[in-house]
Structure formats: C-alpha cells, structure tokens
Amino acid sequence: MTETTTSNVQRVDRDPLSGLPQSGSKKVMLKGAILSLALLLQSISVTAAVVSSLKQDFPNASAMELQCFVTVPVLGNIVATLIGGRFATRIGKKNLCVIGTLLCFVGGFFPMFIPLLDGQTALRVLAGFGLGLIQPLSASLIVDCFKGKEADTLMGFQSSAVGLGATIISSTIAGIMSFDWHYFYYVYFFALLVTVIVLLFIPNAVNDLGREDATTSEDKLKRRKTPISAYFGMLLQIIFATGYGFYTINLSLAAEETGTITAVQAATVITIISISSLLGGLVFGLVKSFVGMRIGVIAVAMQGAALLIWGNTTSLAAWNIAGVLLGVGFCWFMPYVNILVNEHTDPSISAQTTSYAFFGNSVGSFIPPYAFALLGAVTGITSPWKSLNMGAGFMAVVIVLIVIFMVNDKKKTAAKSVTA
Template sequence: MNKKRNLTGGRLRVFQVAVLSLSLLLASVSVGGCLLGDLAKEFPDAPTWYLQMFVTFPVVGGMIANIIGGAMASKVGKKNLCLIGIMMCFIGGFFPMFAPTLGLKIGIRVIASIGVGLIQPLSASLIVDFFEGKTANTMMGLQSSCVGLGASIFSYTMAAIMVYNWHFAYCAYLYALAIFLLVIFGIPSFVNEVGKEEKTESHVEKKEKTKLPKIAYVGFALQLLYCLGYCAIDNCLSLASVETGVITTVQAASIASWGGIASLIGGLFFGFVKNKIGMKVGPLSLVLNVIGLAIIGMTNTTVMWYIGVTILKVGFCWWMPFINFFVNDGTDESNSALATSFGFVGNSLGSFVFGYVLAGASAMLGGINSHQAFVYGAIIVTVVLVILLAYNAKSKKKEAIA
C-alpha cells in the first residue's frame, strides 16, 4: 500500500483518470436498449419479451462475474482483471453487428456483460484501496457521475450513427479500446499486487469475520424490486416510440442520451443533498423515480418525455449511492465488500427478469404495451418506497425501545 504514495503530480492525475474511466463502461450494455425499436423492424416475428432479452439476458453474465470477480482478483491482479473486463466489453458490444440472428446477437452481448461485471466492483474498490479522506469522497462522487457520463457518450454516439445507418451503432463500443489503452498506461503494475498483499495481511482477520447484517439482505430485495420498475427506461423507451409514432427511434435514443447527462449532473449534487437530509435521500430518490416514470407513461410528446427522463435519471443517480450506504450499515472491513455485492447482484437479477415479469403481468392484466410499462414501473417503485419507509419506521421503533 505504501507504493501508492510514490504517485504524485501528473502520474497521480493520470492514475485517477484511468480509474474513473472504468465507470464509463458500466452502462454500456443497458444503453443497447436504444436499438430495440429497429431490431423489432428487422425481426418482426420476434415477441416483445424476446426483443427485450437483447438488454435483459446479458445481465446473467454480469451476475456471474460479480460473484466470482473477487476471487479472480486475488489470483490474476486487479489491473489485469480490469483489462480482461474491458476487452470482453468491447468484444461483446462490437461484434453483435456481424451476427445474422437475434439469438446470436444476444449471446455475444453476454460477453460484454461479463466484462462489465468484472469491472463494476473494481471501479469502486480501487478508489478505496488507493485514496483516503476528501480525495476518496471526491473520487466516489465522480465515479457515480462517470456512470451517467458513459451512458451519454455511448447513447449519443449510437444515436448519431443511427441517423446514417442503425446497423453500425455498435461501433460506439470502440470507446472501450481507448479506455483499454488508458488503463494499460495509467494504472501502475503494482496494482496487481494489492489483492495478494491484502490476502496475506488479513489472513488472521478472516477468522474474526462477522455475520452479514440483515440490512444487506433487505438491500438486495429493494434493489431487485426497484429494477423491476426502473428498467422500463432501458427496455421500453425505444419500443414505446414505435408504438406511439410520436417520435422516431433516433429521437428516443437522443432522449436516453440526455438521461445520461441528467444522471451525471444529478450525481454531482448527491453529496450536497445527503449532507443536508442524510439517509432521507433514499425515499426522495424513489419519489423522483415514480414521478419520472409516470410522466413518460402518461404522455407522448418529446418535451414531456425529456422532462420525465430527467427526473427519473436524477432519482436513479441518487438511489444507487444510497443503496450502497444502506447495505453497509452495520458492516465492517471483513464483510463490507460482500454486503455491497448484494446490492449489485439484486440490481442485475432485477434487470434480467424484468422482461419476464412484465410479460407475466401483461398476461394477467390483459395486456401491457411498452408505453404503459412506464406506469407499471411507477407502481413497482412505489411499492419499493412503501417497503423502505416501513423498514425505516420499524428500525426507529426498535431503537426507541432499546
């Protein structure tokens, strides 16, 4: 760990940029939802749930990578694991362009999701490993904002290419190659030794590992339910544009891209808001999610969809850091990483089953189209809000009795 102090000036800045650049790829799989409208035209016989697998099914790879990534890091090194993840993200994102069938496109995208799953925990753990105090807090805030920035970069690039020919939108994943080079030259080689050093130093501490607190499981459930509502934005926006006929798929992609900018800006204010209202930022973020989803689902004009997506994305970029704080309430150094992974896996699982749950709800209710799915999403997130408020009230009651 002492080696990190040898990085100063320009080398330190490049290291920081390289670490933050990892987060630019975290939304690179979900933004592929902007292609669903055009894929529906290319594969007219494919049911909606199958089309949505273009976004949802690859998440399986991310879940697997989240589970095994920690064990791999201690063996292959964190920098090496980052490079492997980035290259898999490029392969799985770029090469579906050449796949002739929808099923093959979906299968190749699983590779991209595995890459993102490897990168996701490292994008945060490298900050914890090498930065402290105010610098670490600033880096964490920027890390959250970079997720939104990455979504915008990928979405706007795809939208621009779609104006020419949507089949070439996969070229946006060439950004991964630039990030690959930045990580090679920006992250020092001694980063590969961090996991191995920590494993040796904490050998005795592992015997004292404490039980994972109940709140981590609650956080997993909240994330799972949350994604069953929120994921309407990733899976249904492009399809809804085709259904309503009010905007084109290119305009829908532009709206989704703007959502990334809104998330980026909102993330910069998360720390300020949390300092003012504390953990109440969680319920507030869910209220914003409900409002944003309802606006999109109950209107069909470009302006209102921009407004709805803006509100929704601000709510999203406040919810994600909140849930990381939430699941770590009561943890220590021995189990904090495991608790955090519960939130990530809940997120991934919710994203994966979204299409199937929506299809089931549609069958039960006599049909839910892609535009109405946003109202469905608002209802699901409202349920999450009620559960969170009930849990908080129960916890406060226990504290008062104690």
C-alpha cells in the same frame, strides 16, 4: 514476538501501494484511468434505443426476443459479479480490468457480423460478463489506492463518471442512428480505448493489491455478522431494478407506439437521462446533508413519477422532463443503497455487503422481460407504452418497503436508547 515483527516488516516491504505514484501527473493519470472504467458501466443498458430498429431486420421476432437483446447480457454480469473477486486475487486487478474491457469490446462490437438475432444476443453476454468484472473494481480500486477525503472525493467522481459514460455512449448512438442504426456497434470501440488507458496509466503494482492474505486468525474472529440492512438493500435493488427495467426494455418501443415520438427522439430522451444522472450525482452529498436517508424515498418517487409521465403522455416535452426526473432519481438511489448496506459494517465486511447490492441490481435487471410477459398475461396489458405504469408500481413497492424499514429502524434505535 520476533517472528511476528519480522512478518510485519515483510508485509510492509511487499506493500503494493509503495509501487503507486504518490504525487504529480502520474497520480492524476492513475485517478483518471480508474475513473475511466466507470464510463463503460451503462454501455449495455443505453442500447435500449435500438430495440425498435432491430424490428427492421428481424420483423418476425417477438417483443421479448427484441427486449432480450438488452437484458440477456445481464446474465454474464450476474455470473461475473459472483466470481470476479476470486479472479482478482489470482490474476491481479489490473489484469482483470484489461480482460473485462476487452470482453466488453468483443461482446459489443462483433455481434454486428452475426445474421441471427439470437446469436447477437448470445454474444452480447460476453460484454455483460466483462462489465461484471470491472463494475466492482471501478469502486474498489479507489478504496485500495486512495485514503480519506481523497477517496471520498473520487467516489463522488466515480458516480458522475457512470452518467458521463452513459451520456457519451447514448449520444453517440443517437448520432449514428440518424445516419444508419446498423453501425451503432462501433460505439464499443470506446471499450477498446479504455483498455489502452488502463494498460498505460494503471501501474502493474495494482496487480498485487489483495493477492497476499494479511488477515490473521485473530482478525477473522473479529469479523462482524452481515447486518440485516445488507440483505434489505439487495431486496430493494431487485425490485427497483425490475421496475427501472420497464424503461430500459420498452421506452423505444413505447415511443414508436405513441405515433408522435420517433425512435431517434427516444434516443435523445435517453441522452437527457444520462446528462441528468451526471449532474445529479454531483449534488447528492449536499442534498443528503439536508434530508438524510429520506433521500432514498425521494429518489424512488422521482423514478415512479417519470415512468407515469412516459406511460400516460405523448408530448416530447413531457418525456424530456421525465428523463430529467429518472436520471436524477437513479443517481441518488444507487449511492443511497450503498450507504444503506454499509451503515452497520466495518472494513472487514463492507466489500461483501456492497457486493450484495450489485448482485441484487444485476438480478433485477434481468427480470423485466419476464415480469412484463407475466403481468401482461395476468392483466391483459401487453402494450410496451402502458407497461411503463407497471414499472411505476414496482417503485411504489420500493417506497413502502423503505418507509417500513426506516420506521422499524427508528423504533429499534429508540428502544436501545431507553435500555441504555
């Protein structure tokens, strides 16, 4: 008994939370520094606006090669999602944030100096790897450093910060493209700025979070099995991200194909998406309080409607409306999935189940160019513009799966109530 008590005291003495600011401006800056990580999470996908401009320098490149400029970096993201947790416990979470943001800068900016498209795409994998390292940390550090309502509030801000970062980066790219698209790579100096913010305002004590394994054998025996909802959430993310990816890889090319919407205007539409995502995230909790988990169906339906509008109209006004639908739908779907995979979990497995959702999204984000090529070979539809209707088809599949899952879950709940 004495040994156990002593061990517990030692753990309290080594509690890294004691090294974090408890109040005042330093605590505010810590929150801001953690939230700054989320600003970078869309820095790969929003570069879709330059895909059509790449054709100027690489006229012989195929549509898939141009699309891979955006999607191949996701390979680095997938790998980092799988191994990043192990790095965090060995080298420290603050250190991992610094490494991730620096890799984002290197992989985003230095392709500017590579004359080959394949070389640029390959180097951008480093940016994807860096984002994969900081993606889970942008959320887990909030749970690590803050508790209760404070943590809940910051999680909402984190979702909005993703949209804010996409807005800042995409609008900057749009501005640069109106001058000379070749300089859009400079937008990745924003990652270097986040690196400095992390170094200055996240205490070194954060490196000790999670380093000591305080889990006893008894705690390990109490760990719950991973619920089916976690695997279902991962499946939803794969299908959803694939359909969403048809917008990512083809919107700029589709705009050029219409003959009435320019690449610069398409970049502006992407900015509208980012702004809508930012604002929509602020009201997610309020909307969910009225519609419950049906918000998943609503969110995906908005995505599908946006893709159909893009794939069947040539009006810039209609494209802007679709941008609003897609932005709001996206920022509602992501927290919906995170809630879904954690509905039947406890703290011992919540991080693991949430990682399934991130992994599914990364895998789905990599698939679109190949899905586009395969479906094009089967259907004969090789138009980037009309392919957006295929993306809407993926959204329809997601809706059907959610409805089936909700009905099945309701039946199980009713059966348990009768048995009880």
